[in-house]
Amino acid sequence: MADNHQSTNGFGQTGSAQNGHTTVIDNGQTASVENGQIVAAENGPTASTEKVDFSAPLDLSCLTDLNVLVTGGANGLGAHITSRLAEYGARVTIADLNLENGEKVSKDLNDKGFRTTFVKTDVTDWNSQVNAFKAAYSMHPTCGIDIVIPCAGLAGFPLQLSKSVSLDKDPEPPANDTFDVVLKGVYYTTLLSLHYFRLPSPVIPGRMRRQLLFIGSLASYLEIPPMADYSASKFGVRGLWKTIREEIRQMGYRTNLIAPTFMPTQVILPVADALEERGAKLASVGQAVDAVMRLLADERAEGRAVAVGGYGNFDIRDDSDGLDGGIETLKYFASGGMGPGMQGLKDVLGGRT
Numbered sequence: 001m002a003d004n005h006q007s008t009n010g011f012g013q014t015g016s017a018q019n020g021h022t023t024v025i026d027n028g029q030t031a032s033v034e035n036g037q038i039v040a041a042e043n044g045p046t047a048s049t050e051k052v053d054f055s056a057p058l059d060l061s062c063l064t065d066l067n068v069l070v071t072g073g074a075n076g077l078g079a080h081i082t083s084r085l086a087e088y089g090a091r092v093t094i095a096d097l098n099l100e101n102g103e104k105v106s107k108d109l110n111d112k113g114f115r116t117t118f119v120k121t122d123v124t125d126w127n128s129q130v131n132a133f134k135a136a137y138s139m140h141p142t143c144g145i146d147i148v149i150p151c152a153g154l155a156g157f158p159l160q161l162s163k164s165v166s167l168d169k170d171p172e173p174p175a176n177d178t179f180d181v182v183l184k185g186v187y188y189t190t191l192l193s194l195h196y197f198r199l200p201s202p203v204i205p206g207r208m209r210r211q212l213l214f215i216g217s218l219a220s221y222l223e224i225p226p227m228a229d230y231s232a233s234k235f236g237v238r239g240l241w242k243t244i245r246e247e248i249r250q251m252g253y254r255t256n257l258i259a260p261t262f263m264p265t266q267v268i269l270p271v272a273d274a275l276e277e278r279g280a281k282l283a284s285v286g287q288a289v290d291a292v293m294r295l296l297a298d299e300r301a302e303g304r305a306v307a308v309g310g311y312g313n314f315d316i317r318d319d320s321d322g323l324d325g326g327i328e329t330l331k332y333f334a335s336g337g338m339g340p341g342m343q344g345l346k347d348v349l350g351g352r353t
């Protein structure tokens, strides 16, 4: 017997769908229903776009002369992204707190004839980021800023519980560095990107749409104990991206996200061996850079999240079709890519990494 299901979507509009069928709800949104539960909805707040096709040919020459801002570009993933983009002829502004490394990365690339600049920036400070955006804009005032990649990051703290519990002494406030850099900093970068993207500029035939590429993490999809502040911030980055991706598309720009598993950069190096000994499969930084290049240069990639897993890169299907990434995330976990499981991760990451 057909089972009718009454539902309310994210905008408070209601409709009914029949078991086993795809039914149009009031506002044009469609939903598939199984056993009385809506299992997928299209054209709604989490509408699907075409999955990333990693086998499609990729022409990176479209990156030539694009104007890019990379926060956190002085080290690790951000430095590798900067180098790859500069090698393909992009103009890159590195915005990072680390003066010594930032200047070195920029100088080494410029000595090879590439076009980069370094601006000392604290992403937690609005004015400091405004300064970085102004510098990036001035790298190519005719065209403005084409691509922004908020890559600055910190490892998290283990759950900051007070050492002793008593009413005699008030608990100390926790450190908020992780939230400030990983979430607040990215929020600032997002708002400033959309500000600078909207400045008038000439229409140049063939030039790619502007893009804001978020750096999430598998910790945006899976809980990684004990680093609650890091996971909460990375879930927040993903939430920000999901919330505005349609709005960004409507503005005429693109936005995508990568979600890497552990990679051997300076924050992970101290625990990399312990993770691998327990069976975790680390991804290489080069793999993450490949994911970034795919999302930047493939004009069809729009509103997609790509996981950088230990066994390779894949579209995590963070949309209605993939149940918000849940299907692919669970498959990845079941494949053993996270190795030691949640308790094992807690053991390895118990100290601040």
Ligand SMILES: NC(=O)c1ccc[n+]([C@@H]2O[C@H](COP(=O)([O-])OP(=O)(O)OC[C@H]3O[C@@H](n4cnc5c(N)ncnc54)[C@H](O)[C@@H]3O)[C@@H](O)[C@H]2O)c1
Binding pocket: 071, 072, 073, 074, 075, 076, 077, 078, 095, 096, 097, 098, 121, 122, 123, 124, 150, 151, 152, 153, 154, 181, 215, 216, 217, 218, 259, 260, 261, 262, 263, 264, 265, 266, 267, 268
């Ligand atoms: N390494 C991993 O396993 C891994 C996994 C998933 C996601 N990520 C993400 O990748 C990104 C890059 O991380 P990474 O592994 O290359 O780390 P990293 O430490 O090598 O690089 C982070 C950079 O951010 C900069 N930074 C920190 N605080 C800043 C601030 N307040 N203002 C400006 N710059 C600041 C640092 O100086 C550094 O250059 C981060 O967003 C991180 O969360 C890393």
